[in-house]
Amino acid sequence: MSRWGLTIPLTGLSLAEHQEIVTSLPALGYTDAWSAETNGTDAFTPLALASQWAPELRLGPAIVPVYTRGPALLAQQAATLADLAPGRFVMGIGTSSDTIVERWNGIPFEEPYKRVRDTLRFLRRALSGEKVKEEYDTFTVKGFKLEKAPDTPPPIVLAALRPGMLRLAAREADGAITNWLAPKDVRTVRSELGEEPELIARLFVCPTENADEARAIGRWMIAAYMTVPVYKAFHEWLGRGEALKAMNDAWAAGDRKRALEVIPDEVVDDLVVHGSPEACRARVREYVENGLTTPVLAIVPGGGLSAADAVRALAPDA
Incomplete structure (x- = not known):
């Protein structure tokens, strides 16, 4: 198993309470920490902390919505994380949902495919240090240039649930992120993404018998x-x-x-x-056997285990 990720923050713990757990992850066999952004913490702050607590981990947001921040601010935040974790940060972007974008943030959820495509193309240029002056289909950027572009521009991966976005990820991004699927569904996703690009999936894991x-x-x-x-x-x-x-x-x-x-x-x-932690680990490996590159465990409290105990019990080296 080459990669084994964990979703942070863990349910029921404050960010400050994560330091000991995050610091322990590399020794347990975890290679990645991925955040999310819905109605809790923002996507970037947990990763900024993790970058200092566990310098060995690869880090990424899964995902940051392309609507709720302007393109330039997205580039700034990606560049900041790339500076904190050089060579270890992956930028994950996606449409999010109409609930988060429109109902919660009052932003029209329009032309999601084009918005992701345009944001991806803009970020490629901005994170390489280029001054961007471009009229995209869904927004216009008039002369933005990062004050300090990352020495190593981060890979960009796309949240992709269906063929159109999966094909865009295959053509122009460095991989795809998905979730809420069964091991057998990985093959369906791979049929559109292709065999080569990295495929990341958040897997909801409840360690209880x-x-x-x-x-x-x-x-x-x-x-x-x-x-x-x-x-x-x-x-x-x-x-x-x-x-x-x-x-x-x-x-x-x-x-x-x-x-x-x-x-x-x-x-x-x-x-x-x-199931038992052993059964859960075996099930996660089924996803990998079906073509998943990077499983990212989202631990759902259950079985009477504390968050820290669940992290240890579900580690690949347990």
Whole structure:
């Protein structure tokens, strides 16, 4: 196993409480730490701290929305992390969702494919030190140049859930990021991305042998994600449209309780890794065997383990 990542921050811990855990990660066999950005911490601050706590780790946001910061600010933040972790930072960008972009931030969620493409092209030029003056389809930049471009421009990877974005990642980026998929789905994603580019996936892992506990947690998470249009479309493409139809219908009708009840156990077991720590590690390796380059564990509290204990129990070298 070449790479084994962890999502930070961990649920239930403040950023300040992460220092000891993050410092321990390389010795446990973790190679990467990846942040996220929804309604908790921002994507960059946890990585800035991790860059100093564990200089061996590769770091990246999975992902930063391309709408909620201007292009120049995205370049500045990427350059800052590249300076803190030279040669060890990967910039992950994506559309995010209409909920985060439009409902929470009041920004129109328009032409997502073009916005990601344009941001990728701008960042390539800006992070190489070029002065950018360009009219893109979705924004215009008039003469921006980084005060200090990174000595080593960071790779850029794209959040990609369906063929169009996967093909863009294959053509112009350094890899793709996905999530909420089963091991068998990796082959479907690879069919569009190709065999060569890096494929990163956040895997939700609940280390408990109580299947009812794991499935109850998983149903809440699946309902929250799979009713969002981008994820609904993703799973229709993957072939789960019929399996999730009853959930989506109940959710659309405002019946949240019913929506949870009708999610099949098989779907939860497909999409949420659960069981003993040994079983969870074996399941993660199934993803790799099917073509995943970099598994990134998102630890879901369960089984009575503390966050630190779960990190240790799920380490590849455990």
